[in-house]
Amino acid sequence: MAEFDANFMQGPMDDIGMVKLSGSIERVIYANDENGYAICDLGTDTDDLVTITGTLPYIGEGDLVTVWGKWVHNPKYGRQFKVEQAEKQLPADKASMLRYLGSGTIKGIGPKIAQRIIDAFGEEAFDIIENHPDWLAEINGITPKRARAISEEFKNKAGIRSAMLFFREYFGAVTTVRIYKKWGSSAVDVAKSNPYMLCEEIEGIGFERADRLAIKLGLALDSPDRLASGVKHLLTTNAHQNGHVCLPRERLVTGAAKLLGAPTEAVDEAISALIKEKKLCTVYTNEVHYIYDKQSFEDERYIARKLTLLDKVCDVMNTENIDAFIKREERESGIQYAKEQRRAIFAALESGVMLLTGGPGTGKTTVVRALLHIFDSMGLKVALAAPTGRAAKRLSESTSCEAKTIHRLLEYGGGETGGHAHFQRNETNLLDEHAIIVDEASMVDNALMAALLRAIKPGARLVIIGDADQLPSVGAGNVLCDLLASGKFATVRLDEIFRQAQQSLIVTNAHAINHGNMPRLDVKDNDFFFLPRASDAEIAETVAGLCSVRLPRTYGEMGTKGVQVIAPSRRGETGTEHLNVLLQSVLNPASEYKREYTFREIVFREGDRVMQIKNNYDLYWEREDGSWGNGVFNGDIGTILRIDRSDEKMQIEFDDRLADYDFNMLDELEPAYAVTVHKSQGSEYPIVVIPLGSAAEMLLSRNLFYTAVTRAQNMVILVGREDKVRTMVENNRQSMRYTGLCRWLSEVE
Template identity: 25%
Template sequence: MSNDRTAELLAAVRAVESGERSADSFFTEPAPPARRPRPADREAAPQRTAAPAPAGAAPGPGRGGPVTVPEELRALLVEGGAPETLGRPVTETLGEGAAGLLRDDPWQLLAVPGVRPEQADGFARALLGDEAGPGDPRRTVALVVHLLERAALRGDTVAEPAALAEGLARHSVPDPDDAVREAVDAGAVLAFEDTLDAGPATAGAARPETEEPDEETERPVRVLFGLDRYALAEESLADGLARLLTTFDPSAGPEEFAAAAPAAPSPSAGELIRAAAGSGLVTHAGGEAARAEVAALVTAARAAGLRAWALTHTDDGRERMARLTEAATTDPDDTPQAESAPDGEEQSGPDTPCATVADVLAGAAGPGRDAEGTLAVDLLAVCDAPQLDAEAAAALVESLPDGARLVLSGDPGVLGAAGPGQVFGDLVAARCCPHVVSRTPDPGPVGELVSGIGVGELNQVEAPAKEVVIVPVTDAREAVHRTVQLVADSVPRALGIPAEETQVITVGHGGSAGTRALNAALKERLNPGPGRFAGFDPGDRVAHSPAPGRTSVGTVASADETGLHLSCADRRITVPPDRVPETVRHGWAVTAHQAAGLRWNAAVVVLPGDATAALTRQWVYTAFGRAAHHLSVVHGAGDALPRAVAESPGRARVTRLRTLLTESTRAAAPAPDTPEAPTP
């Protein structure tokens, strides 16, 4: 984007944010702009997003429930050359008035998931004829929003001007700079200028003592563009985290909590307890073994009378945390320690204070809420924190009462959240709260291998009991054959780990050795059948994904006219027939993104030669780390594997949270004490 255009946008953003002028004084288009919400407006605004539905819940409108497609919309889609089957997703996305919206602005079709720009262009040409030009403001605004939505799918909450301009140019937009201006002017996109962390402001060369300094020296800034929902989520999250820091009173906590640190099961657990006893916000980094430190923290807090809970990303993680908490709550004589349940909670056993983030936000499990709607907790420890996106994290923090303690724990080396944002990484980088790094390594050869990958080294490890096995292959066909052989025969026979405790992990769904090809081969060997219900049979292993980033691996128990009945961890889930194609896949093989937060006794990681471009250190670290005891690597990637580990740590996401955290915590920090002026 040109310097003149950037300067013009900066001037517009400053004036609009200060309230001095409206955006239409800078831009000539007739539509009045939507004013960026001020802090007071945000406080009064309703919550941005509905809480995730609990696993097994019946779908509501827009989630697979009954949707009536108006006849007017059907006719319009046919007129525009679009398939009638698009009627339902269009109605779900644009509402009952979709026909009128599309008649006035055919490029609104681009807001429907799965619709590509060229398809929206064809639809617009069919309705508008020669009026549908590449520079039509309706088209350019829709494309800007589309590019930002695509960026969100990659994990970004905002985009830089150059990235937007490049994307718009690929779609033949005549003037990308004007397109971004039009989107900002129309209120479809928000513009931000964030001060770069450049250290103390300086005026450049030293001035003579007689020269007056500038009243205000500007720091360098960067201009970013984003969608309202993600902007509000990050700003709300930053404000909420600052609130926890400033409302926390360490002197009000029970002395028994901090006193439990010396008796902690490990030095790192003791350090974590001390940090949580003295701060309302703590970050904790470590691998799988470090989860025991979180269990020790929650146990110590509850023993001291605090209402403490541990949250995880998956049901599998919740079960593992429950076992760790039970072990931490058991005395040397294997007698559970007596605990009195905090008010308002049912105490059914030592595993009670464990739930998933999704269930807590949906109100399906967890500590419950008080009369003011906040969670009834004094300490909340969130494992798998790298899996928290900006919206889920904001909803969780907004639910915490003033003075509560929040501990975010996770492995910084794993793949990030499915949604936009890198909450854990930004919070650690902001250095606004105590950060505890676990000194407890993951055990065994698999733990040693994964630890090396985390620092960019693919080391050979001693594996006397075949804990790590490399299986070289020359092509994808051989990779599929050897994978089936490992799961069905070699691993059970040599190591005693049955096929149901072994998980295959591969790079993607497509390709000759992707999840589709591997699952077809594994089903034929492990559970052959005709696929009587939408391609599934009782006994099939499946991956159920009711929402992006939330995957449970289980088996098909049965099927009838009400849907597919699944057994996932300790849940029984019924998926309605019309939701099966969207949310259920065969699950003998999954991707590393789907496997995040899950763990199996054995894992078979498939690295086909045609997928080497997708390999990164984060991907390899996550995939290899899903194995608790045994890891087989079906290796056809050649030198691409060590190169990815050494040179491709993973793409950094474009977010604002780190800057917002710095600003929020600086603004919330108490002013330094100043001596009172002497009384005359």
């Protein structure tokens, strides 16, 4: 790379406050077609050769570009220019046009053909190529077919430039690449005709961003497209944020009218139109109209139908045979099953669908072990599954049998032919297993339960296990509670705490909390501790001290790697956002030996613990043994191993899976030194620290407290005020979710 003089290194500054460079692309060193990231050599107006890096979609040698950005120093490659914004131009003089056409950027044109085109048409060459391909065919060496192909390729390049110019004001370059990949040269026309197609079809574009574009384009506030998109957006938002599968029509109308600033009558008409177009579904029950999106409607009805079918067609075992199996299992295991445990085993063997619920220490795992042994002795193939990787790992450890995530069981991926990832086990490719046991079912939402049921063959047994008193799933639905409430399936609730579990204050206090009683906070030598602190500042300081000094010093590796802070809220001095900054500063402070990258005011540093906060079904990962797959899911926790600023990537290890993240994907991650109770579901940690500060009263609920406490394997440490403990124990308010599963179950015969 050429040396730079001081004036050139500064570069001209323009009105957007960044360095501006112009020139032609001399060489494309690297280009990623998926996200547009590229590394190129740029020949500048001052004849210096500059290495530029950044999002430069569809860049080609010979392209004339103006780029805005800043100078950076790459430890390996030296000075580089990091592009924040780029703009392509077509060359205007014959020499530049010849160089552009001769660079190979237009398929079908090499240096010789380029020279003939320029000789024939001069500065009109580009107009001829685009609009008169038949004239182009008059040139020696260009057939009519080749001329048409060249013209289409040229128009395609023009479409890319047009899209980049049009969308850059509203979306980033990576999102623009996605838009162009979807609609090609028609992308701008699609956006102009209906901007809301963008939020329905393009990952990363929500209603608000599409709406800003629509309003800028002059679309009327009461246009049918806007009203329809706003209604669907509100349904989706309520599913993601509140877990609602459907909404009462009146509530949907009122909410959408407020969101859109439109009359309720117009919104109601838009809903009717969507129902008529079969894009929304409606159900009338108990004098209330409920509105569903189409997929949620189909999933919920399918769950009811398939569960009913499984329960009907299963072979019923003889009672005497079951009793013999249980007695033999008791002899071989040396365990005398309690009355309810025996009833659970009977129910699982007598029924196609069985629900098993109960709190910690009540023997659910003992029942699972017994069923595994009995199914095995019957020659039945069994699958163990759980919603998250951590829950599956814990299930494997407790049963000494392989357990998989539901996604892995259903073979989530792109398939042999590639393409968009999907569940490869489904109605046309059923699971082989004769019995499926699903643990931590309170975390399973409607969509995942429907996907699982689609893959289970008729005649197979399904055992659904979970703690109904924990928080419901993050996704839409309340499957476990709805199934229990329906009364349609064999159900056993285990409530006896066994002797070994009785010695644990975690277990006895969890049950006390669940029954509305205060936990014991005065015991000093067990596994449940309370550290009283008056102010939020003291609470945060104590949590930081526990995690950085006291626990590591006392418990070694378990006190370092086995600690998880679980907070009731995100906001405030004792919320996860503030605690993550504080804990990062003491557990993984900045160092010249650790690379870091700041994204939307969040500092990501090598060595940081991070959590995936949305499902990414397509993200590629691999293991050290060479196995690979797709999908990192909401709640997965990993560690940042490497940050590469030059490639704009970071590598994260999730248990034994390694995944690479482009910097533009970092909105899918957040720090995980402290996590909310919802995000902790399905996981267990050796030591759990729970700060109880000034969170909103609505967040301080009994089932939230119970869920947090039951995440701990060896120790719980409460830090805060005793009145907050009492508030949570006494607050039995549970947020209601709009679901229809009980109704569908009652209607299916």
